[in-house]
Amino acid sequence: MTVCLVPEVVLDQTGVHRDLAILIDPGEGIIDGVIGAVHAPGDAINLPRTALAPGFVNAHSHSFQRDLRGIVERVSHLAPEDDFWTWREAMYAAAGALDPDSIRDVALRCFAQMRRAGYTAVGEFHYVHHRPDGTPYERPNALAEAVCEAAEEAGLRIVLLLAAYERGGFGRPPDAGQRRFCDPSVGAYLDRLTALQEWAAGRPLVTVGAAPHSVRAVSEEWLARISEHCSDHDLVLHLHAGEQPREVGETLAATGLRPVALIERAGALTQRTTIVHGTHCDDAEIALLAARGATVCACPTTEANLGDGYVPARRLLGSGVPIAVGSDSNTIIDPLLEIRELEHVARRTAQRRNVLVATGDAGPAPYLLSCGWSSGAAALGLPAPVIETGAPADLIALDLDDPEIAGVADAHLAAAIALAGSAALVTRSWVAGR
């Protein structure tokens, strides 16, 4: 049965619109029509003082890392020079303790917060696969399935990006903390990927993608095989790259190439590829990303928390490389904070205002919102988040009376939300019309 929503305004990629009603079909999960508010039926749901907008897309998450909150925010006598690599030891300890029940529990808490914050879809980069000693569960995808079921329970659309993990680093076997991430061969990994696709086939909120973890963790041979599989089966491919100077240095030392150039040599840099972080990409790597039509997923709050550096957003925009955003370690879950950080870092480095402006004189808001909407959806292989007939009914309601944006005129609403708003604006949401 169709449900009619009558908000005060509709806010989407095309701007702010009044006097519209949105018909959604929870059976099909889509927007069934956009009509004049005067034509809304008597049983329509009125949403006074509300802006209805597409939900945001979280293109990169590791949901279980949510439980590191607080724990990792103290100086250890073991790691006085705390950095990404010492944080990683704490993360491995958390990953080592997971089982099918506990991973479902933490994922559900994390996904429930995402939905409340205005995300309606998540790309979950999932790499904890097997028992702690590396032997498979009876169902080889038991943990990935548990994470997908948690998303279904939270009512969040999920693209389960199944990670491939081969080794501890260039020429190094996996260490104890990494054994449960690893498959014995690329063929075994691809079998699990296929099995997960078959499992997900009847689940409307679940799709699957491939995620060779990083050029540290998979060889060029694995990367090439996985990329070939993705092009044969129309799957997106995500991998971490350019996150840390040490990773760039190790890649150069082992292969003579920087990470993005190595990915390109393996044939894995295509339009379906998303490089997660890219904080340390140089100009040649950015040119390669642009030439191949790849996307960069920035995770600004996590990159700040880990001391990773920051994404070169201005150079990426200038080169035409799309930027998606992700909550990554889930220390903070707020799509508006992620997109705003892109502009704030660009301002701090350029020492001027309104830097990430794609076109026209509207300032950075349209571009920042497109990072959270269309670029995120494209990176995950999802339909564009638009308010049009036939689009997924993945919507959020924003409170126009919230102190963050109260009193802002329509002409400035998008900019106020992008530059001054937070997840606190979100009062309701719909995923697939529910």
Ligand SMILES: [Zn+2]
């Ligand atoms: Zn990550």
